[in-house]
Amino acid sequence: MPELPEVETTRRGIEPHCLGRRVRRVTVRESRLRWPVPPDLPQRLRGAVIRGVDRRAKYLLLRTARGDLMVHLGMSGSLRLVPPREPPRTHDHVDIELQGDYCLRFNDPRRFGSLHWLAPGEPTPLLDHLGPEPLSDAFDGAWLYRLSRGRRGAVKTFIMDGKVVVGVGNIYASEALFLAGIHPGRAAGRVSLARYERLAVQIKRVLTSAIEQGGTTLRDFVGGDGKPGYFAQQLRVYGRAGAPCRACGGPLKELRLGQRSSVYCVTCQR
DNA sequence: CGCTGACCCTGACGGC
DNA sequence: TGCCGTCAGGGTCAGC
Numbered sequence: 001m002p003e004l005p006e007v008e009t010t011r012r013g014i015e016p017h018c019l020g021r022r023v024r025r026v027t028v029r030e031s032r033l034r035w036p037v038p039p040d041l042p043q044r045l046r047g048a049v050i051r052g053v054d055r056r057a058k059y060l061l062l063r064t065a066r067g068d069l070m071v072h073l074g075m076s077g078s079l080r081l082v083p084p085r086e087p088p089r090t091h092d093h094v095d096i097e098l099q100g101d102y103c104l105r106f107n108d109p110r111r112f113g114s115l116h117w118l119a120p121g122e123p124t125p126l127l128d129h130l131g132p133e134p135l136s137d138a139f140d141g142a143w144l145y146r147l148s149r150g151r152r153g154a155v156k157t158f159i160m161d162g163k164v165v166v167g168v169g170n171i172y173a174s175e176a177l178f179l180a181g182i183h184p185g186r187a188a189g190r191v192s193l194a195r196y197e198r199l200a201v202q203i204k205r206v207l208t209s210a211i212e213q214g215g216t217t218l219r220d221f222v223g224g225d226g227k228p229g230y231f232a233q234q235l236r237v238y239g240r241a242g243a244p245c246r247a248c249g250g251p252l253k254e255l256r257l258g259q260r261s262s263v264y265c266v267t268c269q270r
Numbered sequence: 271c272g273c274t275g276a277c278c279c280t281g282a283c284g285g286c
Numbered sequence: 287t288g289c290c291g292t293c294a295g296g297g298t299c300a301g302c
Contacts, residue, residue: 003295034278034297058296075296076280091280110279112296126297153273162297169295231295238295259275261293 002073004134004167004207005231007058009214010079014104015053017081018062022049022099030093034074034114037094041117045069045096057130057166067119069096070126074112080105131165134203139165141197148188148196154257155191156184159203168203170260171231172210174238176202183269184262185255209234237263 002010026042038044044066052063060079062069071079081102088095088105094115096104106115118124132138147164148155158164160173168176177184179202182195191199210231236246241254245265254263 006295032279072296074279075294077296108279109281110294110296112278112280114297151272157273171295258273 002058002075002077003169003171003210004058005172005210005214007060007073007167008055008211010073011053011055011060014079014081017102018050018053018098018104020049020051022047023064024097024099025095026097027095028093029088029095030091030111033093033108033111034072035116037115038117041069041115044117050098056127057133057162058169059127061118067117067122070116070118070124071106072114074108074110074114076110077106077108077113080107129163131161131163134165134167134207139200139204141193141200144196144200145191145193148191151188153188154185155182155188155199156262157258158188159199160258160260165203167207170262171235171238172203172206174263175206175236178237178264178269179206181269184257184264186270237265239263 023045026045028037028042031037031039045064048064048066050062050064052061054061054063058072060071060073062071071077073079082105084097084101084103086103086105089107091109092105092107093111094106096106098104106113116126132143144159144164148158151158156173156177159168159176160170174184176199180195180199182191182199213231213234237252240252241261241263243252244250245252245268248265248267250265250267252263252265254261256262
């Protein structure tokens with residue numbers, strides 16, 4: 001589920017219910033996630049007041065005066081607000097009960113997600129070395145061009161590298177490359193500045209559009225089922241191998257780059 | 271430093 | 287109906 005738009009949608013959804021609220025209790029039912037949940041997380045969080053809900057890359061950050069809770073949703077994770085005393089279901093690994101009505105519930109079938117405690121001033125290895133946010137001014141075609149010189153790996157793998165730019169997952173990398181007319185397997189170092197400028201624009205466009213739609217889908221997700229389906233209708237290539245290209249009508253092809261499927265149009269992408 | 275492949279885990283799906 | 291292989295939106299790490 002979570003690409004950047006979903007994480008940002010989650011952030012926007014939970015923020016108004018978290019700000020200024022005190023954490024009443026934290027329950028960890030399953031601590032074996034991507035990294036073990038810190039054993040002292042519940043005691044550190046209990047009683048803390050949430051002062052901010054931020055996002056960096058695909059990490060959610062719940063800020064408190066004592067330190068921050070950092071959450072990654074991995075491949076299959078979700079963080080939802082559920083009404084009080086709603087019984088936990090399968091894969092509901094962590095509950096963060098808030099003062100007032102609701103409980104923040106972390107669910108993750110595949111357990112590729114993670115929870116971290118960030119003490120003030122402590123180094124954060126997972127956040128250091130991260131590239132710019134894709135929707136920030138620091139991210140543009142010139143940045144991609146400069147970093148890519150001499151690199152022989154595929155351009156798709158390149159833009160999915162968090163040191164280059166964060167938050168571009170398999171779906172939106174595929175979509176942006178199609179919209180920019182760039183073959184996903186082309187060597188990153190052999191893409192021109194002009195084409196990287198187009199690519200940066202399309203990455204921003206596709207992410208922005210998905211965030212807007214995610215917001216619409218999840219508007220009522222407090223107590224809702226939390227299952228978004230916002231992107232399916234607009235996908236140009238992702239998940240459409242063999243289907244006709246929406247631009248030229250030719251059959252879309254598929255190849256694997258770094259263990260990930262990459263769908264593209266041989267005619268429209270070079 | 272750059273790149274490749276293995277790996278973490280459950281669930282859905284198609285073929286037999 | 288069940289069993290098996292494959293694949294899935296994430297990211298880190300070892301090894302070359």
